[in-house]
Amino acid sequence: MVIQVQDAGHLGGEVRAxxxxxxxxxxxxxxxxxxxxxxxxxxxxxxxxxxxISEAQAQRTTTQHDQ
Known part of the structure; x- marks a missing residue:
């Protein structure tokens, strides 16, 4: 699959966001x-x-895993 240059720039912005x-x-x-x-x-x-506390810990753990 070929990504056009303009699309690649857009994807980089999405990754940063x-x-x-x-x-x-x-x-x-x-x-x-x-x-x-x-x-x-x-x-x-x-x-x-x-x-x-359990909810906040779960959110922290999930977010750390997603990074």
């Missing part, structure tokens, strides 16, 4: 985990946050 999206998703997941940890340190029952 996808990488940036993954970077933002990872940062969001890590920020959420830090906030949840801060809530636990402030006295919130960890059991009350277990589902949120």
């Amino acid at each position: 996808a990488a940036e999206t993954l970077k933002k998703r990872l940062a969001t997941a890590e920020t959420r985990l830090r906030r949840l940890q801060a809530a636990i340190e402030a006295g919130v029952d960890p059991a009350a946050l277990a589902e949120s």
Whole structure:
């Protein structure tokens, strides 16, 4: 399959955009985990946050795998 030069440039832009999206998703997941940890340190029952922590960890793991 032959890709025209103009299409190749467009694909490069898409790759960069996808990488940036993954970077933002990872940062969001890590920020959420830090906030949840801060809530636990402030006295919130960890059991009350277990589902949120699991979701944030799953998002982080999935995003790291996709990079």
